[in-house]
Amino acid sequence: MDSGDSTGRTDGVRAxxxxxxxxxxxxxxxxxxxxxxxxxxxFLDWLREAVAAGVPDAHAMTLSTVAEDGGPDARVLFLKNVDGAGWQFAAHARSPKGRQLAVRPHAALTFYWPLLGRQVRVRGTVEPAPADQSSADLLARSVSARAEVELGRQSEHLKSAEERDLALREALARIESDPAPGSQQWTLYTLSPAHIEFWQADKSRLHKRLRYERTDPADPWQRHMLWP
Structure with missing residues (x-):
């Protein structure tokens, strides 16, 4: 069979x-x-319960944004913080997600903890944090993670692994000679939610759903149970 022919590989997938x-x-x-x-x-109670239950990377979340062509785009990031202002994550401002948020500052976050049958969906507007907070977040990263940020070429076409490794070595050398943040593009973002849904799975499929809603950050939250 031709290695490019997937017909045989997809037989029976549905079943x-x-x-x-x-x-x-x-x-x-x-x-x-x-x-x-x-x-x-x-949310913090559920996150702590997920960690205690042994859910791997319990603070991982799917960040969904609107791409330049108007279609959806999504990737997995790690939660940086959550407080009364919102949910925080960080990204390079020139990465696809950074460019998308600059044009359409709206996003959704999805947390899924399968060991507990739980997910949390957060949706709202996104704002960049002040430069000093973004710099502090960058300095808190490992040296190798900072070097990756210094490359500033996320999602661009890569000619070879050798090209990448050389650029990484050069970035590491720059950081070792001058630990001060060199990238001004690393950005800490805060998603201020308008909707937060807590979803608890049920074996009978009568899943429990609770949505918090508000139209303005100054407004009190309204709670609504949802049909499964």
């Missing part, structure tokens, strides 16, 4: 996927009627 077990459990318990008035505390 195979249908046969995979989901929500293997034991699933976590959630009573939406007892949820607090502010979603930040509930």
């Amino acid at each position: 195979w996927l249908r046969g995979l077990e989901v929500f293997a459990g034991p699933l976590a318990y959630f009573d939406p009627t007892t949820a607090p008035a502010d979603p930040v505390g509930l």
Whole structure:
């Protein structure tokens, strides 16, 4: 068979996927009627429970943005912080996500913790933090991670691994000779949410869903249970 022919490889995929077990459990318990008035505390409780349950990279999240062509774009990042102002993440301002946020400062975050059957969806507007906060975040990264930032060529076409490795060695040398942040493009972003949904799986598919909504950051949160 031609290695480029995928016909044989896709036979039976639908049946195979249908046969995979989901929500293997034991699933976590959630009573939406007892949820607090502010979603930040509930989110942190769920995050801590996910860490305690052994969920790998529990602070990983999918960041979804609007691409230049108007279509969706998504990638996985790590949460930097969460407080009353919102959810924080960091990115290079000249990366695809940085350019997209500069044009359309709206995004969604999705957390998924399969061991507990939980997900949290956060959607709202995004603003860059002051330069000093972004610089502090960059300095807190490992030397190798800072060197990758210094390259400033994320998602561009790469001619060879040798080209990448040479550029990385040069960036590491610059950082070792002068530890001060060289990149002014590393940016800490804060997503101020308008909608936050807490989703708890149920083996019978009667999933529990609770959405917090508000139109202005100064407004109190409104809570609504949702149909599965």
